[in-house]
Amino acid sequence: MAWQSLDIQRRSATTTPAPGARQATEVAKLIDISQCIGCKACQVACMEWNDLRGEVGHCAGVYDNPGDLDSQTWTLMRYTELENNGRLEWLIRKDGCMHCQDPGCLKACPAPGAIVQYANGIVDFHQENCIGCGYCITGCPFNIPRLSEKDHKAYKCSLCSDRVAVGQSPACVKTCPTGALHFGSKEAMKDHAEHRIADLKSRGFSNAGLYDPPGVSGTHVMYVLQHADHPEWYSGLPRDPKISPWVGIWKGLAKPLAIGAMAAITLASLFHYIIKGPNEVSKETEKEVENETRS
Amino acid sequence: MMDVTRRQFLKITAAGLGSSSLALLGFSPQPALAEIRNFKLARTTETRNTCPYCSVSCGVLLYSLGDKSKNVKTEIIHIEGDPDNPVNRGTLCPKGAGLLDMIHSADRLKHPEVREPGAKDWKRIGWDEAFDRIARHLKADRDANFIKTNDAGTTVNRWNTTGFLASSATSNESGYLLHKVVRGLGVVSLDTQARI
Numbered sequence A: 001m002a003w004q005s006l007d008i009q010r011r012s013a014t015t016t017p018a019p020g021a022r023q024a025t026e027v028a029k030l031i032d033i034s035q036c037i038g039c040k041a042c043q044v045a046c047m048e049w050n051d052l053r054g055e056v057g058h059c060a061g062v063y064d065n066p067g068d069l070d071s072q073t074w075t076l077m078r079y080t081e082l083e084n085n086g087r088l089e090w091l092i093r094k095d096g097c098m099h100c101q102d103p104g105c106l107k108a109c110p111a112p113g114a115i116v117q118y119a120n121g122i123v124d125f126h127q128e129n130c131i132g133c134g135y136c137i138t139g140c141p142f143n144i145p146r147l148s149e150k151d152h153k154a155y156k157c158s159l160c161s162d163r164v165a166v167g168q169s170p171a172c173v174k175t176c177p178t179g180a181l182h183f184g185s186k187e188a189m190k191d192h193a194e195h196r197i198a199d200l201k202s203r204g205f206s207n208a209g210l211y212d213p214p215g216v217s218g219t220h221v222m223y224v225l226q227h228a229d230h231p232e233w234y235s236g237l238p239r240d241p242k243i244s245p246w247v248g249i250w251k252g253l254a255k256p257l258a259i260g261a262m263a264a265i266t267l268a269s270l271f272h273y274i275i276k277g278p279n280e281v282s283k284e285t286e287k288e289v290e291n292e293t294r295s
Numbered sequence B: 001m002m003d004v005t006r007r008q009f010l011k012i013t014a015a016g017l018g019s020s021s022l023a024l025l026g027f028s029p030q031p032a033l034a035e036i037r038n039f040k041l042a043r044t045t046e047t048r049n050t051c052p053y054c055s056v057s058c059g060v061l062l063y064s065l066g067d068k069s070k071n072v073k074t075e076i077i078h079i080e081g082d083p084d085n086p087v088n089r090g091t092l093c094p095k096g097a098g099l100l101d102m103i104h105s106a107d108r109l110k111h112p113e114v115r116e117p118g119a120k121d122w123k124r125i126g127w128d129e130a131f132d133r134i135a136r137h138l139k140a141d142r143d144a145n146f147i148k149t150n151d152a153g154t155t156v157n158r159w160n161t162t163g164f165l166a167s168s169a170t171s172n173e174s175g176y177l178l179h180k181v182v183r184g185l186g187v188v189s190l191d192t193q194a195r196i
Helices: A041-049 A104-108 A135-139 A161-165 A171-175 A186-202 A245-276 A283-294 B006-027 B099-103 B127-145 B172-184
Strands: A008-011 A027-032 A075-084 A087-096 A115-118 A123-125 A181-185 A209-211 A221-225 B045-050 B059-064 B076-081 B147-149 B155-158 B164-166 B190-192
Touching: A027 A186, A041 A075, A041 A171, A041 B076, A104 A115, A104 A123, A104 A135, A104 A245, A135 A245, A171 A181, A171 B076, A181 A186, A186 A209, A186 A221, A245 B006, B076 B099, B164 B172, B172 B190
Parallel strands: A027 A221, B164 B190
Antiparallel strands: A008 A115, A027 A181, A075 A087, A115 A123, A209 A221, B045 B059, B059 B076, B147 B155
């Protein structure tokens, strides 16, 4: 199968339409929270493949380590102890980029080509074009990208676009020993999720379901949740993620207006120069001014 | 040459300045291209091995720089699970997934060392010396303690004062050889670290 991953469907701060005639297979990662044991093999494999090595941290009394995503941690296991109907449940969520079909980071990004979305759905950051403004963090409904303190550029999970481009699975998916992570076409992942949800429902999780939020037109990283009616139980997974309206106001209204104003000023001054010419000072006026300053 | 008056020259300059400013403002078509990071294993050498950690003995693939040609010093740059190994089918636990850093660890033992009786510090020795010393100790112990017959006079050929602990990653083939060598010497206490 050709992934056509070099075809991009969106590019940050670019008005030229992207090539879109070919139909690439959309890919997706499925995270089945009910099968995850929280071993963090995915976290290690991610660091190994992407050549990331964070600072050795400290234990804060919980298993979350490091405490938050950072430029060296593109995926992070978040552990929640939930008391539900007299039962203790340990909900372990693999946090990281959701690869939204409608990516808020890309929409908010002012640097041309710093964020792209490939035709297979992967949203990737190109750090060489990143200006380090951090708007992608504001634009992200899941609060995922992080600026590096070293180079002041934004980093996040690339869904191993380099591996997917040659027909391989992301490093995290490949390593997962319990089969909680799966990778394939988005259709195949939805089919797999259906089986998992049916199984969970037969085991008493009547609200089990797939997390593929429509507010961002679906994601290319999806969760199977035991409690799909309470996504917020999973370390604050947003119930209905949406791109902040400010991104729309800024990019949809304010930016074109500002560009229009700036262009109008440029054109006006150009026409003014052509029609009126430069402001010429006659010899008489010059003499008058000189006399005034002397007296 | 084209005749350009001062006025025309200024107009052309102004128009050029204005249009390039517009391009800067985002009106210029940008090439819709994105380069994906190159696949870093493209022409690396792939070597099959077994994870050294626990007794599950997952299959791993070691990826090293170069093609093993004469002048190239190989360097392992990536390790991932072996999808063809029936034990793990490509998966690895967090320890196995981080195997690369064990290989490159500054604390890793890279050469034989000995701490002689009464000595405080470890002393670096060569491989030949290490093998000679091990063989010498084994032979001395076996010569002194080998039991040829038991009280009833039956031949038993036991060597009870030395035991052998084999690696957890021992395959069927190396396990067979190991058994032959160790039992052939008369060692009774043979075990493997075949448990975590």
